[in-house]
Amino acid sequence: MDVTRSDTYPLRRRDVVEAILAGRGEALVIAGLGAPAWDCTAAGDHPLTFPLWGAMGGAAMIGLGLALAQPSRRVLVITGDGEMLMGLGSLATIAVQAPENLAIVVLDNERYGETGMQLTHTAHGIDLAALAAAAGLPITGTVHDQAGLEAAIADIHGAPGPVFLNIKVRAEDLPLVLPPKDGVHLKDRFRIALLGEEAAV
Amino acid sequence: MNTAATWPDDIFRVLLDMDVKQVAYVPDAGHTRLIELCRDSNALTAVSLTTEEEGIAFLAGAWLGGQRGVLLMQSSGIGNCVNMLSLARACRFPLPILVTMRGQWGEFNPWQVPMGQISADVLGLAGVVVYPVDDTARIADTVAAAARTAFDGPGLSAVLISQRVVGAKTFGK
Numbered sequence A: 001m002d003v004t005r006s007d008t009y010p011l012r013r014r015d016v017v018e019a020i021l022a023g024r025g026e027a028l029v030i031a032g033l034g035a036p037a038w039d040c041t042a043a044g045d046h047p048l049t050f051p052l053w054g055a056m057g058g059a060a061m062i063g064l065g066l067a068l069a070q071p072s073r074r075v076l077v078i079t080g081d082g083e084m085l086m087g088l089g090s091l092a093t094i095a096v097q098a099p100e101n102l103a104i105v106v107l108d109n110e111r112y113g114e115t116g117m118q119l120t121h122t123a124h125g126i127d128l129a130a131l132a133a134a135a136g137l138p139i140t141g142t143v144h145d146q147a148g149l150e151a152a153i154a155d156i157h158g159a160p161g162p163v164f165l166n167i168k169v170r171a172e173d174l175p176l177v178l179p180p181k182d183g184v185h186l187k188d189r190f191r192i193a194l195l196g197e198e199a200a201v
Numbered sequence B: 001m002n003t004a005a006t007w008p009d010d011i012f013r014v015l016l017d018m019d020v021k022q023v024a025y026v027p028d029a030g031h032t033r034l035i036e037l038c039r040d041s042n043a044l045t046a047v048s049l050t051t052e053e054e055g056i057a058f059l060a061g062a063w064l065g066g067q068r069g070v071l072l073m074q075s076s077g078i079g080n081c082v083n084m085l086s087l088a089r090a091c092r093f094p095l096p097i098l099v100t101m102r103g104q105w106g107e108f109n110p111w112q113v114p115m116g117q118i119s120a121d122v123l124g125l126a127g128v129v130v131y132p133v134d135d136t137a138r139i140a141d142t143v144a145a146a147a148r149t150a151f152d153g154p155g156l157s158a159v160l161i162s163q164r165v166v167g168a169k170t171f172g173k
């Protein structure tokens, strides 16, 4: 395995996600496939978290659809750098729609963790927050440490968005904490929790 | 294309009747009028995409939030969607797709032919119920039928609007 700078980044992804979700309140959460979904589950499985088991490149767009359909609710997308890189065009689509209630959080370990820790483009300096800023998202930034994380968490939950925060996290292989994987169940429990019993199929 | 065609207006009325709130699209010349109607409407939101697969994820999110949507594209966009269709399949998200066909009736551009010729098969393999239509008078009720398949199923459906209806592009030749 390549040795790179992300091996020693101070922020640990499970702590980051737990800190973000501790203040989730009424927020609706989309968790990107693989490790970000496991991180969200480790922080506590929740009917209003929709964890992805596929759909690579689609997490931010699911967040956009949800944010437009539910303008009074905060929508958080928590995903990986590899997943975000597969859907970069969606940053432009999201910037055009500009929902204030959407926040995208990338857990950037500079690796495709789930598939064997191969380097992603961010390991070579590609700056996701700069791409989001260039697309025109009003609040963007890269977080490297605990102080930065605390400021970022306030923006994630409260700033008029779309917010895009790229959080540099240590590259680490953690124990799996798996959410339910039946898609129909995940969809139905989410809709029932959000919209009521009659929203089941 | 026949600019006086009314089938796009007919489709638009079906979308309003079906309580569709989100229309996601990558433009095609054949969808010009329908996209204009959607963009001008206050009853629904028209969302321009950078690639068609974005639309599948987008409409999944809208449905999680309680809203119905449809996806508009030309046939070449089907190729851009294949893996993302797994999201709609695995979770049974309702997904009606309205496709204007290229690479079929009198196609001028050979680069459109490969995808146009496999569009229905690809959709079928991906588990999408396919409704081809080549009669302008039947487009609106075909869209209504496909929308019911999608929303009542819930499931995936696609209306393939023939190039015969849309008109073969000739680049002035």
Ligand SMILES: Cc1ncc(C[n+]2csc(CCOP(=O)(O)OP(=O)(O)O)c2C)c(N)n1
Pocket: A032, A033, A034, A035, A036, A054, A055, A056, A079, A080, A081, A082, A083, A084, A107, A109, A111, A112, A113, A114, A115, A120, B083
């Ligand atoms: C379309 C598609 N291509 C490839 C994969 C394989 N795959 C699954 S997870 C993953 C890596 C995700 O990396 P990242 O989003 O950075 O998450 P990390 O595990 O690093 O936190 C890949 C490549 C897939 N599931 N779908």
Ligand SMILES: [Mg+2]
Pocket: A080, A081, A082, A107, A108, A109, A110, A111, A112, A113, A120
């Ligand atoms: Mg990663």
